[in-house]
Amino acid sequence: MKVTINDVAKLAGVSMKTVSRVINKEPSVRKKTYDIVMDAVNTLNYQPNLAARNLAGTSSFTVGLVYDNPNAYYVIDMQNGVLSRCKEEGYELVIHPCNYLDSNMEDDFKTMIKRSRLAGLVLTPPLSEQSSIIDMLDEMGIHYVRVLSGRPTDEEQDTCIFVNDYEAAYEITSHLLSLGHTHIGFLCGDKEHKSTTERLEGYQAALKDHNIALNDELIYEGQYSFESGVEGAKALLGTDNPLQITALLGGNDEMAAGALFASRLMGIEIPEQLSITGFEDSPFSRQTWPKLTTAHQANDVISQHAARLLFRKTRGARNQDKEIITTFTPSLVVRESSGPKT
Amino acid sequence: MKVTINDVAKLAGVSMKTVSRVINKEPSVRKKTYDIVMDAVNTLNYQPNLAARNLAGTSSFTVGLVYDNPNAYYVIDMQNGVLSRCKEEGYELVIHPCNYLDSNMEDDFKTMIKRSRLAGLVLTPPLSEQSSIIDMLDEMGIHYVRVLSGRPTDEEQDTCIFVNDYEAAYEITSHLLSLGHTHIGFLCGDKEHKSTTERLEGYQAALKDHNIALNDELIYEGQYSFESGVEGAKALLGTDNPLQITALLGGNDEMAAGALFASRLMGIEIPEQLSITGFEDSPFSRQTWPKLTTAHQANDVISQHAARLLFRKTRGARNQDKEIITTFTPSLVVRESSGPKT
DNA sequence: TAGGACATTGACAGCGTTGTCATTTTAACT
DNA sequence: AGTTAAAATGACAACGCTGTCAATGTCCTA
Numbered sequence: 001m002k003v004t005i006n007d008v009a010k011l012a013g014v015s016m017k018t019v020s021r022v023i024n025k026e027p028s029v030r031k032k033t034y035d036i037v038m039d040a041v042n043t044l045n046y047q048p049n050l051a052a053r054n055l056a057g058t059s060s061f062t063v064g065l066v067y068d069n070p071n072a073y074y075v076i077d078m079q080n081g082v083l084s085r086c087k088e089e090g091y092e093l094v095i096h097p098c099n100y101l102d103s104n105m106e107d108d109f110k111t112m113i114k115r116s117r118l119a120g121l122v123l124t125p126p127l128s129e130q131s132s133i134i135d136m137l138d139e140m141g142i143h144y145v146r147v148l149s150g151r152p153t154d155e156e157q158d159t160c161i162f163v164n165d166y167e168a169a170y171e172i173t174s175h176l177l178s179l180g181h182t183h184i185g186f187l188c189g190d191k192e193h194k195s196t197t198e199r200l201e202g203y204q205a206a207l208k209d210h211n212i213a214l215n216d217e218l219i220y221e222g223q224y225s226f227e228s229g230v231e232g233a234k235a236l237l238g239t240d241n242p243l244q245i246t247a248l249l250g251g252n253d254e255m256a257a258g259a260l261f262a263s264r265l266m267g268i269e270i271p272e273q274l275s276i277t278g279f280e281d282s283p284f285s286r287q288t289w290p291k292l293t294t295a296h297q298a299n300d301v302i303s304q305h306a307a308r309l310l311f312r313k314t315r316g317a318r319n320q321d322k323e324i325i326t327t328f329t330p331s332l333v334v335r336e337s338s339g340p341k342t
Numbered sequence: 343m344k345v346t347i348n349d350v351a352k353l354a355g356v357s358m359k360t361v362s363r364v365i366n367k368e369p370s371v372r373k374k375t376y377d378i379v380m381d382a383v384n385t386l387n388y389q390p391n392l393a394a395r396n397l398a399g400t401s402s403f404t405v406g407l408v409y410d411n412p413n414a415y416y417v418i419d420m421q422n423g424v425l426s427r428c429k430e431e432g433y434e435l436v437i438h439p440c441n442y443l444d445s446n447m448e449d450d451f452k453t454m455i456k457r458s459r460l461a462g463l464v465l466t467p468p469l470s471e472q473s474s475i476i477d478m479l480d481e482m483g484i485h486y487v488r489v490l491s492g493r494p495t496d497e498e499q500d501t502c503i504f505v506n507d508y509e510a511a512y513e514i515t516s517h518l519l520s521l522g523h524t525h526i527g528f529l530c531g532d533k534e535h536k537s538t539t540e541r542l543e544g545y546q547a548a549l550k551d552h553n554i555a556l557n558d559e560l561i562y563e564g565q566y567s568f569e570s571g572v573e574g575a576k577a578l579l580g581t582d583n584p585l586q587i588t589a590l591l592g593g594n595d596e597m598a599a600g601a602l603f604a605s606r607l608m609g610i611e612i613p614e615q616l617s618i619t620g621f622e623d624s625p626f627s628r629q630t631w632p633k634l635t636t637a638h639q640a641n642d643v644i645s646q647h648a649a650r651l652l653f654r655k656t657r658g659a660r661n662q663d664k665e666i667i668t669t670f671t672p673s674l675v676v677r678e679s680s681g682p683k684t
Numbered sequence: 685t686a687g688g689a690c691a692t693t694g695a696c697a698g699c700g701t702t703g704t705c706a707t708t709t710t711a712a713c714t
Numbered sequence: 715a716g717t718t719a720a721a722a723t724g725a726c727a728a729c730g731c732t733g734t735c736a737a738t739g740t741c742c743t744a
Contacts, residue, residue, distance in 0.1 A: 002456075002700095003456075004699095004700060004701085005700065005701065006700080014723075014724085015723065015724045015725075016700095016701085016702095016724085016725095017702080017703095017723075017724060017725080017726095018722085018723060018724075020701070020702060020703095021722090021723085024702085028721060028722060028723090029722075029723090030710095030721085030722065030723090033722080033723085047453055047456035047457050048457070048700085048701075049397070049456075049457070049458075049459070049699090049700050049701070050393075050457050050458040050701095051392075051393045051394075051396035051397040051402075051458060051459070051699085051700080051701090052393075052397050052699070052700035052701035052702085052729090053700080053701055053702075054393035054701090054729095055391070055393040055394050055397050055699090055700080055701070055702090055728095055729050055730065055731085056700075056701040056702040056703080056728075056729050057701070057702050057703080057729085058702080058703075060393075072414040072415045072417070072418040072625070073414045075414070075418055076414040076417055076418065079437070079439075080439060083437070083439065090457075092436050092457065092458060093436065093437065094434050094435060094436060095421070095425070095435065095437060097421075097422060097425065111389055114344075114345075114389035114391075115389050115390070115391070115392050115432075115434065116391075116392040116393060116434055117391070117393070226625075226628070226629045254629070257629050258629070260631070261629065261630075261631045264631045265631075283414070283568075284626050284629070286568070287568045287596070287599050287600070287603065287626070288603075288630075289602070289603045289606045289607075289631075344730095346729095346730055346731085347730065347731065348730080348731095356693075356694085357693065357694045357695075358694085358695095358730090358731080358732095359693075359694060359695080359696095359732080359733090360692085360693060360694075362731070362732060362733095363692095363693085366732085370691060370692060370693090371692075371693090372691085372692065372693090375692080375693085390730085390731075391729090391730055391731070393729085393730080393731090394699090394729070394730035394731040394732085395730080395731055395732075396699095396731090397698095397699050397700065397701085397729090397730080397731070397732090398698075398699055398730075398731040398732040398733080399699085399731075399732050399733080400732080400733075
């Protein structure tokens, strides 16, 4: 019933170790031998046992995905991306949701790592920004790849995948500017998140480049949540829109949806009286009325490349085949929630 | 650096095997010995190696979560629930998204199972309904727990967790009836899904109990998607609402959101001219305008109990401590999208 | 106080791989 | 053909734990 490496070896007429070499794609196996072994593998439908590999080998075949992001769409996308690479490479994925409010998160982390020795970790924001975590991992000698909001720096090229929120925010803001808006509010997330400051700076840079004076009163700091989007829109627009805002940049789709919701309550027509934009292009940016103009962030692709980067580090030169993109810029998607200033 | 069972044994002054007994909570370890060993475990901060346990033991410490549900919120909830139990019991979770359109899904499945011998699987709908899969698992002798839409039957009590959609749909429909609605449309999912027929039957039963004649024209079959919700609402309400519909039951929150969207397009006021209800209470049922009346489905709790049920089967009598609920009925949550008939 | 029954513990092999190092085969030279 | 270096393969221990079964300890009974 259960097929082991020995069965394959016997059928192929080689030693166990040679089969091991073949399935690990080690060099220094003769082509002919390789083919014979692969034939045996296929006829027996052999699947190497992960537990044994993890136990015996120096490197492991499980990678961890660590996240601390309340957004389900985001997590699923990241998960699927990493998973698709894992499947290809024969790795297994264990997921590890975290709560950064949780004080014993680091212990939790260590436990997980001890339990199943890991090939490496993929860290998603905002967790990937926490230096205490990174330091701990460095200290423990654990491989990792961080998905980060930011503009690439030479230094961290090989452990980071950057999402250029700055650029994307610049683009969205430019879009609104080109529609004639000049009084543009910003519903940002909390400033501890790198993405918040990046998006904010992109927004400000675009305004500057169009010679529009910055005004801090136009910025509302929320928590990337629907509720804080509602609050933010109410706060900025007030009862009679004293700041004469005609466009609102949501820090993410959820906040934009909140702003949409608030606008309804206040009887403001979108986009006629107010343009609203999102960020991330999560599915529900298409499920609002009107549909959200937003910046599409290809999370599944991003996480695939994160996984690739991790595997490259883990398995050394063995699979350098595919190119790895380390910087992604979300791209503008224009829908119905933004329109010309009237 | 790495602490093994031997280190613990040495420190505690017992044999390796006794430590093993302690960490596996086997009976027949003297209380005193137990305490000594646990002390050693704690001072060394010992974490048993999962790979070794899986390799050496007859039972495994990894469980699989298999899903084929496009709804991110649902998946995350299920995942978190199962994960929380796993953490407690020292298990590890590997996730396995499927695509039931994919023809070689079953092979995929087998590969996964061979790779890492599993303690068992948690199957979520609609995958849990597919008898071909169940048969395969039975044949392979794999433990599993199915989360299913349905009313409990005695027979499958020990491998199934039921979500009583029938009852919930009955309740939602009754809610609408009590508001005075008599012409109630139903935007259901595709009929291959068990949940669709369950919800449909609940809806019909409620109508019957109120002596309202059933009318198939009031039922639109979609795919549980936002888009099909839009289409369904358009189809049922037509240009001049020939069926005189004053309330619309969404098969799930997404379809309800779609109906909301369509209503906006058609200039129908919610809930003044039309009541709309959802199903599942996913986060975005609170992020629509108006917020959706829906049936709350506690997916995280459901999946926790699914995991418990699995562990009970896996580990035999070792942890019978907590009671397991095997039937859950989503409960009505009244929000702003439903109102009295005017 | 001896004998037996049962509870508790330990010694050791084995799970299915990979790492190390020794051995054989091949290729590349004189 | 003979030598040598390099490439290809194999033998065997080890990874950290659990299962088996034998050994010891404890408590009871007569």
